[in-house]
Amino acid sequence: MIISYKHKYIFIHCRKTAGSSIKCFLNKYIGPKDIQIGSWHEVIHNQGSFNRRFIVDLLAPRLFFNISTWKNIKKGLCNKNIYKQLNSIHKKYYNLYHPSASDLAKFDESAWNNFFKFCFVRNPYEKAVSDYIWRVKAKNLDISFLDFLKHLESPNLYKDDHIVPTQIDNWPMYTINDKIAVDFIGKYENLYHDFEQICKIIGLPFYKSQFPRVKHYADYKYREYYGATEKRLVSKIYEKEIECFGYSF
């Protein structure tokens, strides 16, 4: 998520929709008071930089004098992933991970009411596979796609096994009471074109060549992961997105 007071926009980072890449691109134009939550380590790895707000947030007494902050820093130094740890610590400052639209509206009502708000969505059938591949790799899990979907379908049964992401469905991230609450929803399938249009709106230049692809693990054909049960599960889990955007397998 980014709230840019400089360029007057709010970017909602929906999961598995190139959000980290978008943040890396937008980082080039980030203002000193802008709030970015998440993806800082990816920004730094893509030649980006921290802004003033990030540093000030990290130096806040409730983080600075917290023992777990220093444990995380130590862990980061040992594992050579200090930026990732700083990113995690910073997330704790706001206690917003992949915040919902209603969380953001409460967090800064004035910005929410007056700024241009945008996010991206993606065909859930493809997104589910991307999420699966990412989680299998990131968490080093040995689980089939079908089992992964079963976890998503009944998250409460499996909440402690680190397979289920904190935010399964992106729908609440850009809707309030099931009504779309943002100004522009780009499609992952039209990523460059839609993002170019967004850049025009918020007054930033767009160069496709400067748009990084941050979390690109493998080329895959998502349809190959599906049987009838998998299709049924995805259409159930992501029913609202499929309905609203007319997505199909």
Next chain:
Amino acid sequence: MVIADTEFTCLRPLGQETRPGLTKAGRLSFCAMLEGRKVKIYETHSQRQTNLRQKIQNTVFGKSFLPGIIASEGTYVVEEWIHGTSALTSKAGIKKTVETMIQVLLQDPKLINLAQEQAMSFCYLQNYLYPRVAKWSILSPVKDFTKEWQKRFDELRPHLPIRISHPDLSPANIICQEASDRKVIIDNELLGSGFGWILDWHNSLLKEQKSVSLELIQQHVPEDFLEKTWRLRLLGSALDREDYTQALKIAKGK
């Protein structure tokens, strides 16, 4: 009702006959009194739409064609009530007025900048028309048609400019003001910035074959999409009046 610290009294519902006080978009709409003067109060889609309405007021378009704003706060706007006769009773010259209005909306550089600055503060297509029809997706032909429309829209959207749109420029909504003889648009609930301009000419219901403003629209919008979008609009109206036979015909393209 208090808006921006001003109290408005004698509220009476406007909107549809079947749902008094509510517009088709499901927003509140009233007439009221302020110090002996009649005013119109309506709810907007969002505060950004309210901001846009305020900013348009300061443009030539606003000063020429829109009622003055008396107050606004959050998602409420209070406009002066326009006394006069509807253009429905004197159609002569109305085509020229609507033509001018649309051309100004599409071409005035200040409005183009404003459209960009307040982009998507209310998009008639995305925030109103499409959701209004898509909720009927339980009917397969409607589902198929909305999907087809959405697919084409996704292809074209990156190439469509964002403009200020007024989808209610029908003669019934244009009043010739008694006091000034000025032509004023009275229904501004759907005034927004987005892609709604595609249908501004069609929505004026003038049904003229030749139109300069329509040609301006056609410069940016392929014919097939214009036709599909107008069908979407007709489909929405048919569903609203619960004319399902007609709705299914439109959805199937018959």
